[in-house]
Amino acid sequence: MKKHILKVLFGFSISMFCIGLLAPANLLADTEVSITTDKSPGLCIGESITLGFEANETPDSIRWNPEVLFADPTAAQATITPEESVEIILEFYLDGALTETSLSITVDRIEFPEFTTRDTTICEKEGVFLVRGDVDESAFYSWSPSEGLSDTTIANPLATPTEDIVYILTVSSSNGFCTEIDSVAIEVLPNHIEIMAGDTAFVCDDDPEVTLTTFFRPQGSTFEWRPNDGSLDNRFISSPTATVDFTTRYHVHMVTPDGCESRDTVIVRLDSLPEFNYAVVPAPREECNKYCPGDFITIFSNPFNPEHFPDLVFGWRPLDGSIRDSLQFQNVSIEANVSQYYIRINQNNACESEDSIFIDVVDLGVDFTPSDTVVCANEPVQVMVDPTDLSEIEWSPAEGISCTDCPNPIITVSETTTFTMEAMKEECCPVSISVTVNVVYPPIPIEPLITCPGEPIQILVDSEGYTNPSWSGPQVGDLSCTDCFEPFATVNTTTFFQLTAFDEDGCESRGVAEVDVFPPPSQLEIEVAPGDEIPIGTQGVFELVSFPTVPVDNIVWFYNGQEVESGVRIANISILEEGTNNVITAEMLDENGCPRTVSITISGVEPIFEVPNVFTPGGQNQVNQFFRPIVTNAELFDGSFVTDFKVWNRWGQLVYNNDNNEEGWNGRQGSSMAPPDVYVYVIEITLPNGRTRSLKGDVTLLR
CATH class of the missing domain: 2.60.40.10 (Immunoglobulins)
Known part of the structure; x- marks a missing residue:
């Protein structure tokens, strides 16, 4: 079967390719001519191509070359079938002048093999x-x-x-x-035979027989196996059985009914296992000829020659995690947990064996009751322990248990306690058990309370069915009684009291009474004007500032412990005491009805007196004309403080007696000027708070 397929086809009426004009300089330079084709100018031998032309002038005549390819070399369109690659030339004649253009056509041929x-x-x-x-x-x-x-x-x-x-x-x-x-x-x-064992079949020396199963096609084929050494039960069947004494290569030759031949080969390898002896290190404990849980043991076996057994591998059981080494190791370390067999699987291709080593471990299990229990405080609990195989029993802690070296003690405790028994099992391995006695105190319901600081409040207890009450706590002294159910508590801060009583079953019960106190206002202070230093005999303006705001009707003002004002938030209070002896206190009830107190200490400022020791009446500088006491802080006070002012000369004669205390003594004795001398004075002062003071001394009169 042979067939030609054209790679490209073109419609005849469509000019797909144009070849430009080749115009020598001595020809018509302005004439444009090109060759058109109906397909690519690449042809397979035997294919045809149709040629035409395009021009910007109408020729008088044309001619195609080489003429041998054209039926009519002068036709405007021509179909040719070239047998080899060729250069097509178009001659274009116009008004006696010649213009030429060309087209290369490539022709392929193939020789089909x-x-x-x-x-x-x-x-x-x-x-x-x-x-x-x-x-x-x-x-x-x-x-x-x-x-x-x-x-x-x-x-x-x-x-x-x-x-x-x-x-x-x-x-x-x-x-x-x-x-x-x-x-x-x-x-x-069809012509196929395949020995299903692959390249190698493995047998063991204790069972050296293997069937050489084959897969083959077609049916009706004949077979021949080699070698002919008597190891095959039938050399002329598809799947004989081989019994080998040593490793042997077998060949099968199959001939099909159509005379086709096929062959395959297999090696039957004969393997064996070494003899193993085992040892366990260390030996069991002498006291019981067993191991204790947690003991580390290594199981050893004798070495073998790996050159003789290159494919020998091992595996171990059980898979409970007690084997600490790789399960593929020949020798392994184990952590003894329970008595059991450790089995090693030895495998050398088709040879496999299992060896077992029994590891006897002391069972540390101890039967006892109870393990955990819940009781009332000081309620006895009987512990029962099976003493089989136990020795050297010791319980701890010793407090609260009837005996520390017996298997069945009685436990009596007031708080939750865990007791541990340690002993020797089978006189070989230490063993321990724990018993937890959970002590519960049934709750006594007590409602929480809140009160004002220092205000007694009764604790209310639902005491039905309870007896023998007893209160305790760090501030138990704040209770009116400690052996009653509902005492009064007087506290200044939040306080907890614990009540202990016994229910109808005699079980100790406990309850907690929380006595809270109302917090003070977040802001409570006295603001004062003009300041914390006020001249005695004058008033200060005191304002109570609080948050939350205290009701004004509950405010009472005190000066040095004496009530001076009430029902006002701002009080005008006179300062009478000198120094820091002025304490202003505001007492009130806050929004919770709790009494609150706030105080401020005011420094009372008294007049400061200075008496000159010399004066010069009648002097020309008009300074120091009069003798009188001077108040250095007079700007703080109104009025004069002198209530009696007397001056005497050295002979005891009274020369000034309150004549003009505002100005003082002018240095005259009667109508005459007193002579220069030293004079004695006594001045009585009455302070703004009514208290009196005497100023005594001498003054020198100069002229």
Whole structure:
């Protein structure tokens, strides 16, 4: 089967290609002529192409060259079938002048290779070359399908199909203008035998027999096995049984009914296992000939020659985590937990054995009751322990238990306690158990309370069914009684009291009374004007500032403990005491009805007196004309403080007696000027708070 396929086809009436004018300088330079074609000027041999032209002038005549290709070399359109590549020239004549243009046409040819056979039959697994002889090395080759082909891009691949198949060959010329397709069919005759054991079959010396099972096709084939050494039960069947004394290679030769031949090979390998002896290190404990849980033990076996047993591998059981090494190790370390067998699997290909080593471990289990219990305070609990195989019993802690070296003690405690018994099991391994006695105190319901600081409040207890009350706590002294159910508590801060009593079953019960106090106002202070220093005899303005705001009706003001004002938030209070002896206090009830007190200390400022020790009445500078006491802080006070002012001369004569206390003594004695001398004075002062003071001394009169 051979067929040509054209790569490109063009409509005749459509000019797809134009070739430009080649115009020498001595020809018509202004004439434009080009050749048109109905397809690409690349042809496969035997294909035709139609030529025409386009021009900007109408010619008088034209001529195509080479003329041998044209039926009419002067026709405006012409179809030619060139057998080789050629240069087409168009001569264009106009008004006696000549214009030429040309077109190159490439023609490809291919030589399709010769098939070895059109249709052929081969045995399965055989190969056949599909092409014979020389081939066109410039062409391109493509085979399909690819199954069984050594190369799909060469002319002559080796085909080794496994089933009937048709191969299709596509050949293309070097330029791609020519393409041919052909095919060849191959029938494959069944011819397969496979020993299912693979390359090697393994047997052990204790059972050296193996059946060499094969898979083959077709039915009706004949077989022959080698060697003929008597190890095969039948050399002429598909799957004989071999009994070997040493490692042996077996060959099978199969012939099909169609005469096809197939072969396969297998090695039957004979293996064995070494003899093992085991040792456990360390030995069991002498006291009981057992191990204790947690003991670390190593199981050893004698070494073997790995050159004789290169494929020998190991595995261990049980898989409970007690084996601490890799399960593939020959020797392993274990942590003893329970009595059990440790089994090692020894495998050398087809040879497999299991060896077991029993590790006897003391059972640390102890039967006892109870493990945990809930009781009332000081309620006895009987512990029962099975003493079988136990010795050296010791309980701890010792407090609250009837005996520390017996298996069945009685426990009596007032708080939750865990007791531990330690002993020796089978006089070999330490063992311990724990018993937790959970002591509960049934709750006594007591409602929480809140009160004002220092204000007694009664604790209310639902005491029905309870007896023998007893109160305790860090501030138990703040209770009116400690052996009653409902005492009065007087506290200044939040306080907790614990009540202990016994219910109808005699179980100690407990309750907690929380006595809270109302917090003071977040702001409580006295602001004063003009300041915290006020002249005695004058008033200060005192304002109570609080948050939350205190009701004004509840405010009472005190000065040095004496009530001076009430029902006002701002009080005007006179300061009477000198120094820091002025305490202003505001008492009130806050929004919760709790009494609150805030105080401020005011410094009372008194007049400061200075008496000159010399004066010069009648002096020309008009300074120091009068003798009188001077108040240095007089700007703080109103009025004079002098209530009695007397001056005497050295003979005891009274020379000044309250004549003008505002100005003082002017240095005259009666109507005459007193002589210069030293005089004695006594001045009585009355302070703004009514208290009196005497100023005594002498003064020198100068003139």
